[in-house]
Amino acid sequence: MNPTSQRLILPLLLAALLAFPSFGSDFYVELVAKTLVLAIFAMSLDLLVGFTGLVSFGHAAYFGIAAYAVAMITPKYDPASLWLALPAAIIAAGLAAFVIGLFVLRTKGIYFIMVTLAFAQMVFFLFHDTNLGGGSDGVNINFKPDAAIAGWAPFDLNEPGQLYYFIVAALVAVYGVLKLVLRSPFGRVLIGIRSNEHRMLSLGYATFYYKLAAFTLAGALAGVAGFLYAVLSGFVTPELLAWHQSGNVLLMVILGGMGNLVGAIAGAFAFTAMQEAFGAWTKHWQLAMGLAIVAAVLFLPGGLSAIPARLKRAMTGEEK
Amino acid sequence: MSHATPQREALLVAEKLTRRFGGLTANSNVNLTLERGTLHALLGPNGAGKSTCINMLSGDLPPSEGRILLGGKDITGLSNHQRSRVGIGRSYQRTNIFPKFSVLENCRLAAQSRRQQPWRIVKDAVRDPDTLARAHAAIAEAGLAGREHRIAGQMSHGEQRQLEIAMVLATDAQVLLLDEPLAGMGSDESAQMVELLKRLRENRAILLVEHDMDAVFAVADTITVLVNGQVLESGDPDTIRKSPAVQQAYLGHEGADHV
Amino acid sequence: MDFYSFLIQSLNALQYGLLLFLVASGLTLVFGIMGIINLAHGSFYMIGAYLAFALTSLTGNFFVAILLGIPLALAFGAALEALLFAHLYKRDHLEQVLLTYGLILIFEEVRSLLLGDDVHGIPVPEIFAASIPLNDTLSYPVYRLVISAVCIVLAVGLYWLIQRTRLGMMIRAGSHDRDMVQSLGIDINRIYRTVFALGVALAALAGMLAAPISSVFPGMGSQVLIISFVIVVIGGIGSVWGALIAALIIGFADTFGKVLLPDFAGLIVYLVMAVVLLWRPEGILKKG
DSSP: OOHHHHHHHHHHHHHHHHHHHHHSOHHHHHHHHHHHHHHHHHHHHHIIIIIIOOOOSOTHHHHHHHHHHHHHHSOSSSOOBHHHHHHHHHHHHHHHHHHHHHHHTTOOHHHHHHHHHHHHHHHHHHHHHSTTTTGGGOEEOOSOOBOOBTTBOSOOTTSHHHHHHHHHHHHHHHHHHHHHHHHSHHHHHHHHHHHHHHHHHHTTOOHHHHHHHHHHHHHHHHHHHHHHHHHHHSEEOGGGGSHHHHHHHHHHHHHTOSSOHHHHHHHHHHHHHHHHHHHHHOTTHHHHHHHHHHHHHHHOTTOGGGHHHHHHHHHHHHHO | OOOSOSSOOEEEEEEEEEEEETTEEEEEEEEEEEETTEEEEEEOOTTSSHHHHHHHHHTSSOOSEEEEEETTEEOTTOOHHHHHHTTEEEEOSSOOSOTTSBHHHHHHHHHHTTSOOTTOTTSOGGGOHHHHHHHHHHHHHTTOTTOTTSBGGGSOHHHHHHHHHHHHHHTTOSEEEEEOTTTTOOHHHHHHHHHHHHHHHTTSEEEEEOSOHHHHHHHOSEEEEEETTEEEEEEOHHHHHHOHHHIIIIIIIIIGGGO | OOHHHHHHHHHHHHHHHHHHHHHHHHHHHHHHHHOOOOTTHHHHHHHHHHHHHHHHHHHSOHHHHHHHHHHHHHHHHHHHHHHTGGGTTTSOHHHHHHHHHHHHHHHHHHHHHHHOSOOBOOOOOGGGOOEEEOSSSOEEEHHHHHHHHHHHHHHHHHHHHHHHSHHHHHHHHHHHOHHHHHHTTOOHHHHHHHHHHHHHHHHHHHHHHHHHHHOBOTTHHHHHHHHHHHHHHHHOTTOHHHHHHHHHHHHHHHHHHHHHOGGGHHHHHHHHHHHHHHHOTTOSSOOO
8 A cells, every 4th residue: 555545545444433333233343342452452563573573472461461450450349540540551561561672682583583472471371370360260350440530521431332432542542653653763763673783783773772662662552452452341361461362463463464554453354354254154263264374374475465566466467 | 195194193993903713813913093084905815804804893793802992992892883873884795775765765864873862753754954964965975966766775786885885974984994895896886986985085084895906006095914814014005015925925816917 | 398209390390391302302403404483383292192192092002003193293294394384494484473373273273173172181001000109108100201211212312313314414514504505415305304294203202292191182282382482492593402401491490380389380481581591692502
């Protein structure tokens, strides 16, 4: 997708998202809301994989930590304040990413993939084996966060419709933050690191700190997604941090074509659509999913976002 | 070659640089002085240790022994990105650019490294006037004006070598470490590059590692000949040309026809 | 902890570490020589365990099951390399991650279709079913000693294969310089296929050996996969001996962790990894 067509398509997509609750059924509104949460998650990972060239296979850790932060901060018989829970979730995820980043960013290539996975697994066991968050059974969040500021509530997250719009707003905000970051000198350095890290070093950039900042930011934004997921589902389990979750979000990023934020959103929708379509068809939907992934790698390098270009090439080829 | 000012300013000084790889000594007690306004060429047969030497100067490789001074300050402990920040720029033997970026973006990134300001998230990187001015100046100085928007990876080999130098210039480097900038160039491109090197020398110190004898003797103010990791001879081109040791050890074989 | 409990835990740790080594050695060889990250390697362990279960049920004899299982695993590995992995050598790590992740989903679902999702057990074969009494209350099962012995024999065999045979020479050369090996006129593809099949067979054998003591259950593959990653990271990519040392460290850390700090059992191996990474980011033994 080139920039001009993106500029046209984006407002249309946003309008469609905003209008959706007025004609979609409750089931589909919740499904789309869940997909939008995954889209935020995928965009945050794309900052690492697509723009900085860091293939993190442990991104679910930050998603899950934020979700657990919501669970822990919510009292048993009262809602927590949104204005406390949301920053707490983001900071917890960002802080974890910062500390883990100090370790994993010492490694490169295959090592990096394995070490990010291993650290995420460490966090998984932290919640799975200890009583920190209810152990392997997980924990309920009995009340959705309260948006009231000094008694005045601008919106109510208990209303599914309002929660949906809150999630859309978060998606727009995260997209905006990432666009801004990528346009800034900092973002340009990340893209340079992806292209040729050694050259960035010899040009005088201390790339480690840039990567650490990117890793922390990506973790914090994954925390936004984790927060929303916890609020939406009202239930948090260690499965949120499991490595399948990290694999799935990586899959979304790759499906959408890396280094493309709109692609990451499309990847999240494609993933959900595949899950629903295969799930309706067979109990063993993961088999179809696995076959689709293997076929995609073998026959479709470049992801979904490369399809238009490939079609175009195929069509102009036929016209000749 | 006697355009140098009477009071020469030593910018980069290497003292007794030694590098060992396991049992192998790649560089042994190498002394080098790079002066502002001069071009210092490093000659030597393959395997003489030229790459090791330039890698130690640029900070890509830590020396086993010896020290490196920049303007009298010890910089031996600085890593490659820190050396770049204090004014040492390097080009690579194998073209080392951002192939998918435009010429301008390659140089803009280089220029941006002087004022990094990563915390300014709301700033639009490609509109920073100061950085852009440096990038354009470097492109012009390297002779690439008019080609700012070409994609680096799609340019000719010679143009890519020029771009590599433009990137070093965009970092405002005072010391240029150029690793075979003429490698793989045609004769026209070579001649252009030699002219460029002469211009660049004016207010900088240059270390040139090069195989092309004609070019070296045409531009160098000082030549150091490295053999088996040791300095065999160092002096002005005439001294080197007449040195029996150099003739025997090096020029006698591959270079004799050119001298 | 008295002496006999300590002895029992040490023997368990040794046996667990050696079993992990069988899985991790294949993984590290495939990383080191072919430059491939294979997430599906843990599935081979799972497949081995289910093979042992299915073949024991069919033939009624665990040893026959193993004897049938090994050639099946070798053939499976060779076929997988020829059909899929041979196309991955020139792709980047991301695509390798993706394809092998898809393979895990396929393997797990095919397993579920063929054998269901139940947890199964295999009885310990009768000749090894005894236990050696240590004192009045404690005894040690013979079968666990047998596992350790088999693993040690295999480790020695692997050492001999890599250090002393022509194939081993080519493997060592191939992990240093692919182009050189090809310029010597050696068929690198055949080496790759052999190494890959060997890795699959070792992981599957580990699964088969473990089946009588650990039960056979869905998800057993991913558990072993991630621990094997930790071992490869600690040992250094491509280093079989690094993997051996690391596997033993992990075996002991995990076993004693479970006894001494039961609340943090799952965390300990990862803490060990974090410490090693701080100390040596490239692993204990670098590739070589």
